[in-house]
Amino acid sequence: MAKRIEVSDLNIYYGNFLAVEGVNVSIEPRSITALIGPSGCGKSTFLRSLNRMHEVIPGARVEGKVVMDGVDLYGADTDPVDVRRQIGMVFQRPNPFPTMSIYDNVIAGNRLNNKKMKKAETDELVERALRGANLWNEVKDRLDRPGSGLSGGQQQRLCIARAIAVEPDVLLMDEPCSALDPISTLAIEDLMAELKDRFTIVIVTHNMQQAARVSTSTGFFNLNGVGQPGRLIEFNPTEKIFSNPDQKATEDYISGRFG
Amino acid sequence: MSTSTQSPVRVAEEPSGPIRPQRKLPRYAGLGLYVAGLAAGALLAALTGSGIALAVVYGVVLGTLAVYVGSRAVEGTRKATDRLVTALVTTAFGIAMIPLVSLVYTVLDKGLARFDAQFFSNSMFRVVGEGGGAYHAILGTVIITAVTAVISVPIGLLTAIYLVEYGTGRLKKAITFFVDVMTGIPSIVAGLFAFALFTLLFGNDVRLGLMGAAALSVLMIPVVVRSCEEVLKLVPNELREASYALGVPKWRTIVKVVLPTAVAGLGTGITLAVARVIGETAPLLITVGLITGTNLNPFDGRMATLPVFAYYQLTQPGTDTQAFLDRAWTAALVLIILVMVLNVVARLISRFFAPKTGR
Numbered sequence: 001m002a003k004r005i006e007v008s009d010l011n012i013y014y015g016n017f018l019a020v021e022g023v024n025v026s027i028e029p030r031s032i033t034a035l036i037g038p039s040g041c042g043k044s045t046f047l048r049s050l051n052r053m054h055e056v057i058p059g060a061r062v063e064g065k066v067v068m069d070g071v072d073l074y075g076a077d078t079d080p081v082d083v084r085r086q087i088g089m090v091f092q093r094p095n096p097f098p099t100m101s102i103y104d105n106v107i108a109g110n111r112l113n114n115k116k117m118k119k120a121e122t123d124e125l126v127e128r129a130l131r132g133a134n135l136w137n138e139v140k141d142r143l144d145r146p147g148s149g150l151s152g153g154q155q156q157r158l159c160i161a162r163a164i165a166v167e168p169d170v171l172l173m174d175e176p177c178s179a180l181d182p183i184s185t186l187a188i189e190d191l192m193a194e195l196k197d198r199f200t201i202v203i204v205t206h207n208m209q210q211a212a213r214v215s216t217s218t219g220f221f222n223l224n225g226v227g228q229p230g231r232l233i234e235f236n237p238t239e240k241i242f243s244n245p246d247q248k249a250t251e252d253y254i255s256g257r258f259g
Numbered sequence: 260m261s262t263s264t265q266s267p268v269r270v271a272e273e274p275s276g277p278i279r280p281q282r283k284l285p286r287y288a289g290l291g292l293y294v295a296g297l298a299a300g301a302l303l304a305a306l307t308g309s310g311i312a313l314a315v316v317y318g319v320v321l322g323t324l325a326v327y328v329g330s331r332a333v334e335g336t337r338k339a340t341d342r343l344v345t346a347l348v349t350t351a352f353g354i355a356m357i358p359l360v361s362l363v364y365t366v367l368d369k370g371l372a373r374f375d376a377q378f379f380s381n382s383m384f385r386v387v388g389e390g391g392g393a394y395h396a397i398l399g400t401v402i403i404t405a406v407t408a409v410i411s412v413p414i415g416l417l418t419a420i421y422l423v424e425y426g427t428g429r430l431k432k433a434i435t436f437f438v439d440v441m442t443g444i445p446s447i448v449a450g451l452f453a454f455a456l457f458t459l460l461f462g463n464d465v466r467l468g469l470m471g472a473a474a475l476s477v478l479m480i481p482v483v484v485r486s487c488e489e490v491l492k493l494v495p496n497e498l499r500e501a502s503y504a505l506g507v508p509k510w511r512t513i514v515k516v517v518l519p520t521a522v523a524g525l526g527t528g529i530t531l532a533v534a535r536v537i538g539e540t541a542p543l544l545i546t547v548g549l550i551t552g553t554n555l556n557p558f559d560g561r562m563a564t565l566p567v568f569a570y571y572q573l574t575q576p577g578t579d580t581q582a583f584l585d586r587a588w589t590a591a592l593v594l595i596i597l598v599m600v601l602n603v604v605a606r607l608i609s610r611f612f613a614p615k616t617g618r
Contacts, residue, residue, distance in 0.1 A: 056500065081506055081507070081508050084503060084505070086506075088505070089504035091497060091501065095495070095498055098520060099516075099520050108505060109506065112502060112505065112507040112512070112515050112516070113506065148614065162501075162505065163504070166506060
């Protein structure tokens with residue numbers, strides 16, 4: 001299931017503005033890769049370019065290669081819709097579909113793609129995805145209620161359930177805990193630890209303790225100044241980054257001496 | 260008095276701290292001052308022998324002044340300004356309500372005379388004096404408006420979807436511009452357009468219900484586009500991104516996520532657009548004309564519609580003038596009721612289709 005992603009010489013643009021420059025990185029399967037760095041340095045932009053969500057923004061484009069399993073995701077004959085089916089995404093703000101019930105939210109990926117499924121199959125899928133997202137016990141009695149009635153942390157786990165219900169190979173998470181309290185954050189971190197056996201997970205976070213707790217590898221993004229493109233300064237195993245980083249900039253950022 | 264001795268804040272009459280006790284007018288004093296001003300205005304008008312309109316003007320000015328001066332003397336400048344603006348806004352609202360109330364009262368007063376079963380069951384076929392009804396005109400209005408909606412809603416909705424979801428650059432700007440221009444087209448021009456178009460297509464002296472519907476569509480399409488566009492813009496981008504991230508193609512995202520989320524607003528906007536064109540007179544006058552009998556086929560011959568019916572009853576009364584005037588008023592009443600029902604329907608749509616929070 002889980003797959004390796006090779007990124008080489010990736011430049012990411014908004015119109016003519018070069019936002020992220022020259023990223024070379026290899027993201028290992030069955031691991032959690034954390035991306036840290038100051039605001040505006042291009043972490044989220046880089047993350048969104050991994051499943052071609054970047055180009056949804058008008059004028060946004062990408063140069064370079066992102067290869068998953070030997071397939072260039074930005075190849076001329078690659079369909080972005082197929083890419084997104086294999087690389088799921090969880091956003092910063094929980095965004096369940098307001099018109100759908102909890103049940104329908106979980107199977108939204110299948111139902112919106114008109115996949116024909118038997119009732120028993122969907123029931124099983126919903127239970128499996130909700131159990132996978134550690135939400136089943138809290139919502140099993142009210143699956144037909146609207147998803148927007150859940151608490152913020154529950155909504156975010158509902159979004160994770162929705163993302164894993166389509167069985168992607170890779171799960172991208174863009175600051176999934178930034179709007180949540182510590183208890184919900186802990187629930188989602190535990191969940192990530194479980195999910196990494198089945199998925200390749202890439203997470204963007206502002207919380208360095210979180211990066212240190214959950215990830216196996218960490219990438220540090222930085223930019224030289226306003227208007228300059230962001231760069232991947234250092235990419236190393238998490239232990240090394242947080243104890244003995246190669247770059248001075250990384251050490252400054254992690255120890256709080258940044259800027 | 261016992262409270263003022265107990266609470267230290269109230270005792271401190273001198274400006275000792277940032278929070279000072281607020282002197283307030285008694286609860287109904289503002290209203291009382293205003294009414295007193297109105298009365299003084301009426302008195303002034305009576306003394307000078309002016310008419311009722313001047314009396315109202317005097318009263319409103321004096322009342323507003325009384326409220327401002329009274330409040331300023333007791334409560335200070337900020338509160339006085341607040342009361343002054345409140346008085347002005349309320350007066351403006353009152354002025355805006357006068358024509359509405361007067362219109363509804365007049366139409367009810369004169370229209371109820373013929374608001375009977377016969378009006379809704381008979382046409383004007385072979386009626387020259389009393390009796391008769393607007394059965395043919397009511398059905399004609401409903402049919403022509405329905406055909407108009409069938410033409411306008413798909414075009415308008417799809418245009419709005421294009422503008423919000425797909426449009427970029429010059430084409431989008433051009434369409435937006437021309438929709439704005441269309442919004443300002445006088446209704447008689449829309450009627451002449453449809454008249455010219457159908458004369459070119461079918462020759463002289465053609466009269467069809469469809470012609471009227473085409474003219475009304477010219478007026479309705481821009482309204483539908485604008486209201487649907489605004490509603491679609493309100494759908495959060497996060498929902499579209501959530502759908503894309505699940506590997507759902509764009510068109511399916513629009514059909515299954517964006518439109519259902521916006522359905523309440525779309526329904527309301529479309530219903531109000533229908534209400535906007537249902538009372539149009541000029542374009543129907545020159546395209547569908549009027550007949551006294553019942554024609555329910557919009558693809559063949561003249562049809563009767565309520566606005567045109569009312570117009571002809573009023574401008575070309577027969578020997579029994581009062582009967583014709585009564586029918587005109589009742590037709591106006593029925594038209595107002597139709598518009599009101601559509602507005603209520605729009606409210607119900609937005610209430611029942613709005614996404615539920617489940618809290």
